[in-house]
Amino acid sequence: MTIRDLATVALSEHSFAVEDESFDTGALRSRLALALERAAVPTEQVWAVGIGYDEDVDPPDPTVFTGAPVLVDRHVNLLALAEQWTHWRSVEHLLYVSVGETIGSGIVSCGRVHHGARGAAGGIGHIRVRGHEDVLCPCGNTSCLEAVVGGRALAEQLRAAGLQAQTAADVAALARGGVPAAVQAVRGAGRSVGEVLAECINFYNPGAIVLGGELAEASHHLLAGLRETAFARSLPMATRDLVVGPARLGADAGTIGAAVMAIEHVLAEEYVDRAAHRDNGG
Ligand SMILES: [Zn+2]
Known part of the structure; x- marks a missing residue:
């Protein structure tokens, strides 16, 4: 498996509607917990969380998950990222x-x-x-x-x-x-x-x-x-x-983009350096 494949493996999927113009942080928190439970992934194994949001809603609260960085971006940006990552790597x-x-x-x-x-x-x-x-x-x-x-x-x-x-x-x-x-x-x-x-x-x-x-x-x-x-x-x-x-991706393009955003954050040089430093007891 290459790093590129990582973004496209979904362990668990479920949807819920955002009713107002902003995310209910409590609801989002419990949905995240449920998604992890269904995928049988312990919280401490999460390296980063990526969340996309539509322009007509307020961005979600990044404190929705503790223990790993939460990245948020507009949905259309994540679609761009997903397409580039999967089908337009040379562009x-x-x-x-x-x-x-x-x-x-x-x-x-x-x-x-x-x-x-x-x-x-x-x-x-x-x-x-x-x-x-x-x-x-x-x-x-x-x-x-x-x-x-x-x-x-x-x-x-x-x-x-x-x-x-x-x-x-x-x-x-x-x-x-x-x-x-x-x-x-x-x-x-x-x-x-x-x-x-x-x-x-x-x-x-x-x-x-x-x-x-x-x-x-x-x-x-x-x-x-x-x-x-x-x-x-x-x-x-x-x-x-x-x-x-x-566009070549289908309905899961947003999810792929959010995953790519999280992966890129985790693989960013400074993040890797910091993690290595921490593991060495620094
Ligand atoms: Zn206008």
Whole structure:
């Protein structure tokens, strides 16, 4: 077994809903204990805990587990990390773009997640797309990418055309089924996302752009639209070796990303040095 395989071995899995906008620390603590019990792993064998959280909830309290470091990061960053770790090891600079109900991105730079000064890096859902000055976004601005072509906007557009669509997944399913209005909507979304990504490509020069999120389930149509604008508006040097493709991991990508975050922390040079020092009685 290689270190890379470690991240993908699940000993126990169970889900529970987070009801409010923040994690209930007590509930999370008991779920962690239950997960360890089910996996028959004693607490003292835990080296680190990795937790991902969605942007619309507060980060979980890192004191939720004692005896090992607790690492927390935004879900989309963990998806970026998971993809890079499992399928894009040779790509040092990767942009993971999630297109679904919300639109956001995770940035891997030099093989590490780039968080920015306050952890807000990657918020491409609120970059402006031209020609939609009448679309108001909940953030208070107008013409934000997410408000124009996020899953909610597309579903609304399709309902107005007489189709049944409530979510981004519904839109993707209709597009996959070849429903013309849905195909057109997803392709259009791809073009708008591509317009924003063109700026990101020029600015950041990623080696790969990986598309995830519910709309990426109709990745063929989304990518077709995206390629039309992203490449046309980017500098040739920035796109010369650029690879754009759908995410390859499935539903467990977030778990893998959280595990990778924990493993990388444990294997970080200073951590290993400290542990060795401690074991030598230092
Ligand atoms: Zn906005």
